[in-house]
Amino acid sequence: MKWRPGAGRIRLLPRLSAANSGKVRERLMKIYYNKDANLRVLKKLSIAVIGYGSQGHAHANNLKDSGMNVTVGLRKGGASWKKAQRAGLPVAPVAEAAAAADLVMLLVPDELQADMYRDQLAGKMRKGATLAFAHGFNIHYHQIEPRPDLDVVMIAPKGPGHLVRSTYVGGGGVPCLLAVHQNPSRQAKKLALAYGAAIGGGRAGMIETTFCDETETDLFGEQAVLCGGLVELVKAGYDTLTEAGYAPEMAYFECLHELKLIVDLMYEGGVADMFYSISNTAEYGAISRGPQVIDAAARQRMKTMLEQIRSGEFAREFVLENKAGAPTLKRSRTRMSEHSLEQVGARLRGMMPWIAKRKIVDRGRN
Ligand code: NAD
Ligand code: MG
Ligand code: MG
Numbered sequence: 132m133k134w135r136p137g138a139g140r141i142r143l144l145p146r147l148s149a150a151n152s153g154k155v156r157e158r159l160m161k162i163y164y165n166k167d168a169n170l171r172v173l174k175k176l177s178i179a180v181i182g183y184g185s186q187g188h189a190h191a192n193n194l195k196d197s198g199m200n201v202t203v204g205l206r207k208g209g210a211s212w213k214k215a216q217r218a219g220l221p222v223a224p225v226a227e228a229a230a231a232a233d234l235v236m237l238l239v240p241d242e243l244q245a246d247m248y249r250d251q252l253a254g255k256m257r258k259g260a261t262l263a264f265a266h267g268f269n270i271h272y273h274q275i276e277p278r279p280d281l282d283v284v285m286i287a288p289k290g291p292g293h294l295v296r297s298t299y300v301g302g303g304g305v306p307c308l309l310a311v312h313q314n315p316s317r318q319a320k321k322l323a324l325a326y327g328a329a330i331g332g333g334r335a336g337m338i339e340t341t342f343c344d345e346t347e348t349d350l351f352g353e354q355a356v357l358c359g360g361l362v363e364l365v366k367a368g369y370d371t372l373t374e375a376g377y378a379p380e381m382a383y384f385e386c387l388h389e390l391k392l393i394v395d396l397m398y399e400g401g402v403a404d405m406f407y408s409i410s411n412t413a414e415y416g417a418i419s420r421g422p423q424v425i426d427a428a429a430r431q432r433m434k435t436m437l438e439q440i441r442s443g444e445f446a447r448e449f450v451l452e453n454k455a456g457a458p459t460l461k462r463s464r465t466r467m468s469e470h471s472l473e474q475v476g477a478r479l480r481g482m483m484p485w486i487a488k489r490k491i492v493d494r495g496r497n
Contacts (some may be wrong), residue, residue, distance in 0.1 A: 163309070168328035170197065176244055179204045179232035181225055181247070183211035185292030186265050187238035188497045191220055194298045197329040204228030204235075208259040214496060229262040229391050230255040234322065236263040236286075240454040245274040253278060259315070261322055266349060267342035270312050283313035284323040287345050288332060293491045295330060304331030308338050308345045350440045355433045364424070365390065369472045379475045387476060 180191040181204040188211075194201040203215040204225040215222045229235050229252050237244055237252075248262075248269075256262065261282040269275040270283065277283050286296045290305035298305050307327045311319045320339075327337045353359065365386050372382035394406040406414045439445045452459055467473060480486055 161339050163327075163333065163339065165328050165333035166331050168324040168337075169321065170325050170329060172318070173199055173234075173325035173329055176200070176322075176337060177202065177231060177232035178326075179228040179235045179304075180238060181205075181228065181235060181252075182238035182240075183215045184238065184240070185497075186288070186295065187211070187292070188214065188218070189288075189292040189295035189299070190236055190265075191215065191236060192296055193216060193330040194326075195220060196299070201348055202231065217496070226251040226255045230257070232260065233257065234261040234263060236265070237328075240301040241266060241268045241288045242449070242457075244269045245438075248275045248277070258282065260464055261316075261319065263323070267310065267346035268350075268446065270342045270392055272443060272450075276341070277313060279493075280315055281313060282316050282319040282322065283311070284319050284333065285310040285312070285342055285345060286327045286330070287335075287349065288330065293497060296497065297491050298335075299331035302334075304334035304464070306335040306337070307332030308340050310340050310342050310345055312342050347437070347440050351433075351437050354436055354440075354445075358360070366470070366472060373471070379458065379471055380479060383472060383475050385478055387472065388456055388479070 132381055176287045178194060178199055180187055180194070180201055183191065183203050183205060189202070191201055191203050202221045202223055203211075204227070205212050205215065205222055207224050211468065223231070225247065235256060237247070239247055244264075251260070258280050261284060262277050264285045265287050267285055267287070269286075270277075285308065287308040287310075288305045290298070290307065292306060295305045307330075309320070309323045309327055311323065313319070324333075324337065327333055368386035369379075369382045372385065373379050381453075393405055393409075396408050400407075406417070409417075436445075441487075460482070
C-alpha cells in the first residue's frame with residue numbers, strides 16, 4: 132500500500148522520549164489540582180469541541196457547566212448534531228466552529244483525526260490558536276504535523292467519556308494527563324491546566340507528562356489490562372464454566388456481573404480492601420491460583436505488546452485496518468454480539484431494572 136503524504140503516514144520510529152531511549156527516569160510526578168488552575172484565562176476564549184461522542188459530549192457539557200464559551204463542531208446532519216442541540220449546546224459545522232475558536236479540542240475518533248486536521252482545521256484555525264487532544268496517538272505517530280504557530284496540548288482524561296460527565300455531575304472528576312507538544316505562545320500549559328480543571332480533572336488530579344508517555348501507557352493499559360485483557364479473562368472464565376456444563380446464568384453472574392462489585396472495592400481501597408471484604412477462602416484461592424492465570428509467559432507477552440506499541444507496529448496495524456474499512460473490528464463486533472455471554476447477560480440485566488434506571492451510557496442521549 133502506498134502512503135499518502137500527511138494523513139495516514141506512519142513513520143516507523145515514533146518520537147523519542149526518555150522511555151524510548153531506555154533511560155530509567157527517576158523524577159517526581161507533578162500533580163496539579165484546581166488551586167493550580169486559573170479558569171479566567173479560559174473564560175475569555177471561545178472553545179470548539181469537535182465531535183460529540185464519548186469524550187466530546189462530556190467535555191462540551193462540563194465546559195459549559197464550568198461557565199466556558201463552547202461550541203460543538205460536527206458534520207451537518209450527522210447523528211450527534213441533534214444530541215448536542217438537545218443538550219442546549221451551540222452546534223456548527225466543523226470548519227466553521229474551528230475558524231471561530233481560540234482553542235479547538237479534537238474529539239473525533241483517532242483514525243479520522245489526520246484527515247480532519249488536513250481538510251478542515253489546518254486552513255481554518257486562527258493564527259496562534261490552541262489545538263488540543265485527549266490522546267497523543269496522532270501527534271506521537273506523526274499522523275498530524277500541526278502548523279508551527281499553533282499551541283498543541285493534550286488533556287487526556289483517564290476514564291471513559293461517559294464517566295468524565297457523570298463523575299463531574301456528581302461533584303467529582305476523572306484524573307487527567309496533561310502534556311504540551313508545541314508552545315509558541317508560552318501559555319500552553321496554563322491553558323491546558325485551565326481546560327483540565329474545567330472538565331473536572333482538577334478535582335481528582337492532573338499529571339503533567341509527554342505525548343509519548345501518554346500514548347504508550349494508554350495503549351498498553353487498554354490492550355493488556357482494562358479492555359483487552361479483561362474481556363478475554365471474563366470470556367475465558369465464562370467459557371470454561373459453560374463448557375464444563377454449568378448454567379450460563381451462573382457463569383455470567385460469577386465471571387461478569389460480580390466483577391463490578393470486586394472492582395468497586397479495589398477502586399475505593401485498593402487490593403487490601405477487596406481482600407479484606409472477601410472470604411479467606413477466596414483470598415487464598417486468589418493468591419495461589421491468580422499467578423497461574425497470569426503466569427510468567429503472560430507477563431512476557433505483555434512485554435512484547437509494549438514493544439509493538441513503542442516501535443509503532445501496533446499504530447501501523449491500526450492505521451492499515453482503518454484504511455481497509457475496519458474489517459477486523461466489524462467482524463469482532465458481530466462475533467461478540469452473538470456470544471452467549473452477551474445474550475444471557477442482556478436477559479439477566481433485564482431482570483434488574485435499577486441497572487437500566489441508572490445507566491451511564493444512553494445511546495440516544497450520549
Ligand atoms: P467516539 O467514537 O465516541 O465519538 C466520535 C464522535 O466524533 C462521534 O460521536 C461524532 O460526533 C464525531 N464524528 C465522527 N466522524 C465525524 C466527522 N467525519 N466529522 C465530524 N464529526 C465526526 O470517540 P471517543 O471515543 O470519544 O474518542 C475521541 C478522542 O478521545 C480520541 O482521541 C480518543 O483516543 C480519546 N479518548 C477517548 C476516551 C473514551 O473514553 N472513549 C478516553 C480517553 C481518550
Ligand atoms: Mg469510542
Ligand atoms: Mg485510549
